[in-house]
Amino acid sequence: MTKRIALRGDLLDFTAEPDWGVTESPAVRFRPDHWLLIEDGRIAAVQAEAPGDDWPREDHAGRLILPGFIDTHVHSPQLDVIGSYGSELLDWLNTYTFPAERRYADPELAASGAALFLAALLAHGTTAAVVFPTVHKVSADALFAGAAERGMRLIAGKVLMDRHAPDGLRDDVVQAEADCRELIARWHGRDRLAYAVTVRFAPTSTPAQLAMAGRLCAEDPTLYLQTHVAENRDEVRWVRELFPEARSYLDVYARAGLLHARSVLAHGIWLDDADRAALRESGAQIAHSPSSNLFLGSGLFDWRAAEAAGAAVTLASDVGGGTSLSMLRTMADAYKVQAMAHQRLTAWKALHASTRGAAQALSLGHEIGSLEPGHAADLCVWDWAAGPVAQQRMAVARGLHEKVFAWLTLGDERCLVTSIVNGAVRYQR
Incomplete structure (x- = not known):
C-alpha cells in the first residue's frame, strides 16, 4: 500500500x-x-x-x-568517552579513546553500541552521517546493519591503523585490505549505505597501508575517503617527522591518492594556502568540528580563508572530542570560533553547512539536504x-x-x- x-x-x-x-x-x-x-x-x-x-x-x-541534519564527522564508539577530562588530542587518544574502541572487538558490544549511537543521532535531529567505527570489521558490520534497519543514509568504513596504536587496535595491510573488500562488497551501494576508506590519521598508518587505501579509492571512484588532518600542532609536527618527503600534512594524503572529490577531512585547522588550493582542485571537503576543537584546545579553524580559496566546508560534531551530538550546539560553537577571529557566522551559513551544503559536498544533493x-x-x-x-x-x-x-x-x-x-x-x- x-x-x-x-x-x-x-x-x-x-x-x-x-x-x-x-x-x-x-x-x-x-x-x-x-x-x-x-x-x-x-x-x-x-x-x-x-x-x-x-x-x-x-x-x-x-x-x-x-x-534532517547531516553530521560529516563523528565516531560511533566514543559515546563512552564523551566529556573526558584534561587532555589534548594525542594524550586523549591514548588515555580515553583507544581503550574504549578496543572493546568493540566484541560482536555483542559492537551491535549494542551501534544501536545506541544511531538512536542518539536521531534523537538529536541528525538523519545522515559520516561515521568512524573502529578497526574491527565487526564494528563496521554492526554499524551498517543498524543504519540499514533504520533506513538511514550512512557513510562509514573499517578504521585502518597498522602502527602507533595499542594491541587490539592494530591491523596489517593484507588483512585490512581483505576486510575492506569484503565490507565494500557487502554494504557499499546497498540500501542507503556507502563505504568510506577510513584512515584514522596519517601517523597510525604505514606508507604501505596508505598506498593500499589509495588503490581502493582508485579502483572505485564511488567510494568515499575519511580521515583527520591538521587538527593539533603536536600532531602536525609528528606527521612532519614521519613523512619528511611530504610538503605538508595534507600532502601525505595527496601523495597516496587519498585526496579526491569524495574525501572528507576532519578539522583542517593548521592548513596553509597551498593546502587550501589543493582542497579546491580536488573537490575534497573539510568537516569543521568546532566543539571538539574547543574542548581539546586544538585551535580555531579559519572558515573564511577556506571558503575564499574555494574549499568546501561542512559541519561535524566529532563526538567524542565534541561534547554533544546536537548539530545545534555544534553550530553555536562554530559561531563562537569565528567570533574569535572577528568574523560573524550567520545562522544561514551554519544551517546550510549542516544540510544542503553537506549533501552537495558528499555528492548527495540530489537526495538529501x-x-x-x-x-x-x-x-x-x-x-x-x-x-x-x-x-x-x-x-x-x-x-x-x-x-x-x-x-x-x-x-x-x-x-x-x-x-x-x-x-x-x-x-x-
Whole structure:
C-alpha cells in the first residue's frame, strides 16, 4: 500500500549557498504555514493549501520543519568517552579513546553500541552521517546493519591503523585490505549505505597501508575517503617527522591518492594556502568540528580563508572530542570560533553547512539536504524554543534571521519533536 502523510509547519531550507555575513539572503527558502506531502518515503509536494481528505495529516502549525541534519564527522564508539577530562588530542587518544574502541572487538558490544549511537543521532535531529567505527570489521558490520534497519543514509568504513596504536587496535595491510573488500562488497551501494576508506590519521598508518587505501579509492571512484588532518600542532609536527618527503600534512594524503572529490577531512585547522588550493582542485571537503576543537584546545579553524580559496566546508560534531551530538550546539560553537577571529557566522551559513551544503559536498544533493519534491523524506520537526528563557527571547525576536539565530543558539535536542527518515518516524518526543 502507498504510505502517505502530510505535515503542516514552517518550512525552512536553501536553494543556494548563502554569502558570508548576509542575514537577508535570497538563498534562504522560508515557507511559513505550508504543507509538506510525503509519499512512499519521498517528498511528493510542498503547497500552501491543505491536501485532500485522502492524505493523513499531522498539524505542526507554529513549528519549524527542516531537512534532517547531516553530521560529516563523528565516531560511533566514543559515546563512552564523551566529556573526558584534561587532555589534548594525542594524550586523549591514548588515555580515553583507544581503550574504549578496543572493546568493540566484541560482536555483542559492537551491535549494542551501534544501536545506541544511531538512536542518539536521531534523537538529536541528525538523519545522515559520516561515521568512524573502529578497526574491527565487526564494528563496521554492526554499524551498517543498524543504519540499514533504520533506513538511514550512512557513510562509514573499517578504521585502518597498522602502527602507533595499542594491541587490539592494530591491523596489517593484507588483512585490512581483505576486510575492506569484503565490507565494500557487502554494504557499499546497498540500501542507503556507502563505504568510506577510513584512515584514522596519517601517523597510525604505514606508507604501505596508505598506498593500499589509495588503490581502493582508485579502483572505485564511488567510494568515499575519511580521515583527520591538521587538527593539533603536536600532531602536525609528528606527521612532519614521519613523512619528511611530504610538503605538508595534507600532502601525505595527496601523495597516496587519498585526496579526491569524495574525501572528507576532519578539522583542517593548521592548513596553509597551498593546502587550501589543493582542497579546491580536488573537490575534497573539510568537516569543521568546532566543539571538539574547543574542548581539546586544538585551535580555531579559519572558515573564511577556506571558503575564499574555494574549499568546501561542512559541519561535524566529532563526538567524542565534541561534547554533544546536537548539530545545534555544534553550530553555536562554530559561531563562537569565528567570533574569535572577528568574523560573524550567520545562522544561514551554519544551517546550510549542516544540510544542503553537506549533501552537495558528499555528492548527495540530489537526495538529501533540501525539502525538494523527489528528495528522500529525511526531515525533522522542531519547536522554536524550549524553556522560559528561550521562549522569552523568541517572543521579542525581530525578523527571520534573528529568530532562527536565537533558536540555533539557545536550542538543543529538547526542541526536537520528531525525526523522519525515508518517510518513516524514527524518533518521537
